Amino acid sequence: MSTKKHDLDYLIGTLPPEIAPTTDLWNGIKPHLTSQKTHQNNVVRPLWAIAATFLVCSLLWLTQWRDEPVRPQEQTLTQVQTANVTPATIDTSASVEVDNHLIELINQIAQTHQSQLDGFIRNQYTVSWQLSANNNEHIQTDIAKALAELESASVQVQAALTQQPTNQQLWQLWRWIMQRQITLLQQGQKLPFTHTRPSKGNTL
Amino acid sequence: MSSIKYALLAPLMAISALTIAAEPVDQQQDVAANSNVSIKVQRGNVEFISWDNNSIQVKGELDELSKGFIFDVKGNTVVIEDKLPRSYQGGNKQGSQLTIYLPTQLSLDAEGVSADYALSKLSGQIAIALVSGNIKAKQLSGSSKLTTVSGNINSEQLSGKIKLETVSGDIDDKDSQGEAEFRLVSGELDTHSDFTQVSIDQVSGDIEATLNQINQINMVTISGDADLNLGTQLSKGHLETISGDLTMAFSAAPNLSFMIDGGPGGRINNQLTDDKPVKKKYSSSQSLQFNSLSGDGQVNINTISGRISVK
Structure with a gap:
């Protein structure tokens, strides 16, 4: 029993302090990645374009058209304020x-x-x-x-x-x-x- | 019977005590000029002393758990290590007790865990990185980077480019010059030196600085208070505090233009001139712009809820 424990301690002792692969795995991984990338490029590109267009439209909608309804009194106040608007407020x-x-x-x-x-x-x-x-x-x-x-x-x-x-x-x-x-x-x-x-x- | 047992055990115990006693070391090797010296001592005390020889000497005692001493010189590279088991229990017992004599001009890269390092009169690229050990540095020149996690840094008469970093330890610096960068999280910074450029990044600890030759200062602190005593040569400053208080005291009227933004909860106290802070429209924020003398230099100060005093 003690020998087994000793063996285990010895084996633990031989482990590297940091978790790292024993051989450089990158050479094996790289060709797979590049081949997948080229294969998927044609499919992915239109999806990205659609997603980007959707994002731009959403942002425009959020910033330009999604104003809450303004009550009449507030509207006049807003109009006055807009009339007095300065470059500083735009900034x-x-x-x-x-x-x-x-x-x-x-x-x-x-x-x-x-x-x-x-x-x-x-x-x-x-x-x-x-x-x-x-x-x-x-x-x-x-x-x-x-x-x-x-x-x-x-x-x-x-x-x-x-x-x-x-x-x-x-x-x-x-x-x-x-x-x-x-x-x-x-x-x-x-x-x-x-x-x-x-x-x-x-x-x- | 029992007395015989003890009589037999006693020498065995003495022998075992001898086997775990610290092993002395005294080795010296010639090295090339401007060598790259890498040193690793995990625990104990290490003192670096410079001398005029192109050789390195290591004297003292190895760690009681030492698995061997490495002192390799290969061309321009020197490796010194008191090798410990890759895993052990026990905190900072006595550890290694080493004095290392080094050529004055070198590139030194030393690391440790709980070892305290003391170094003096060295020049070149010097980097020390510890976990809980303290660093004592005196008369270093060139480029020095001293880092510890929970240990303290005591520096004196440093020059050149200086970087001192600690997380929870304190930094105490005096009589240094050149350009300095201080980074701390909860430790306190106390510096009384003739730096021309200083950058301070601090989170919650306090800052006490006397910088009579300062030309340029950048400081950011989150909740720590800063007390700065500055000379009149200051020409550029950018100081940020979130909730900490900042006091800038000048030895005489500086030639500076001040822009102070007091933020929503901050307060501004100007004792340099008669200018008073102005309250912003539609908010409780205060701000103040004024010139001291002809206002040639520029100092920007921002806070969210701290108190800013200039005097």
Whole structure:
């Protein structure tokens, strides 16, 4: 029994610290991808054109024709305001539109990034250090704390960005935080701690 | 019977203690000028000392869990590593205790986990990356990038291009010069240096900076407060705070044009001139544009709900 356990420990010890294929798989994958792409191109192109036209029409409908009915009193007020409209207000409405698109982009980036993080976290074996809340390993807790802080920071910056979507410095800060999260998870994979699987499920 | 048992066990215990004792190391090898030196020590203490020889010497004790010491020199590349098992239990016990003598001019890339690194009087491309270890750096020149996750960074008399990054640790810098980039999440930044260009990215920690020779400053902070004491040479500034307070104090009247946007919940306090903030139409936002002296330089400050003070 002990020999078997020893063998298992030895085999675990021989595993690479990072999950990576032993041979370069790209050479095998590439021809399949390119052949599929050329084959599907003719079918996909019209679909894209239809989708793009639909998107443009929807956006036009949303921005131009989807005005709510205006009551008579409000209508006169709107007319007065329209008469006094200045280039500055036109700029404002244009910038609001740009802001809305940017906010959508921010949400999309946040979702993509979250799915990337989930990809790491789903693989609980490689990030088992993160699951050991009761473990006294201070480095593990340091990393878990840093990840929690980065996550909270990312939420704060994302909220700030939705208020100021054209703020370049905030974008840079957000990008750095997201990069740091990924780097930290990668560092976690390489850490030389005994990977212990939780006996009662995750304690995240 | 039991006394005989103990008598037999005692030497065995002594032998086992000896086998896990730290192994001393003292190796020296000649290296090419401007070598690329890569160093990996996971835990313990590592001190880098520069000398005028074209050789590297490693002295001290290896980690008690050491699986071997690597010191390879191949052409321009040097690899030094205290190799540990690929998995082990136990936190930062004593670890490696190493002093590494290096040529002053080099390209150094060092990484560790919980090891504390101290380095001084080195020049070239220097990169240190740790997880929970602390970094102490003194008199580095060239390009220095010091990164730690939860450790602290203490820097002194650095010059050239400097990048200091930490997530939850603090950065304490003094008497440095050149161009600096600081990035922190929850740690505190304290810098008293003669940088000409500074960029600070901060999330929730506070910033305390005295920058008497500053020419250009970029700063963004989310909820942390920033207290900046600046010289009069400032010509360009872009400062953003979301909910944190910002105080900019100048040693004398600066030659700057200020554009301050107080945002929906922010407040502006100008003690540099008699100009008062103006409330925007249809909103509670305050803004203020004014010139100090002839207003040659330009400073933009934005906030959402922070308090901005210039004096």
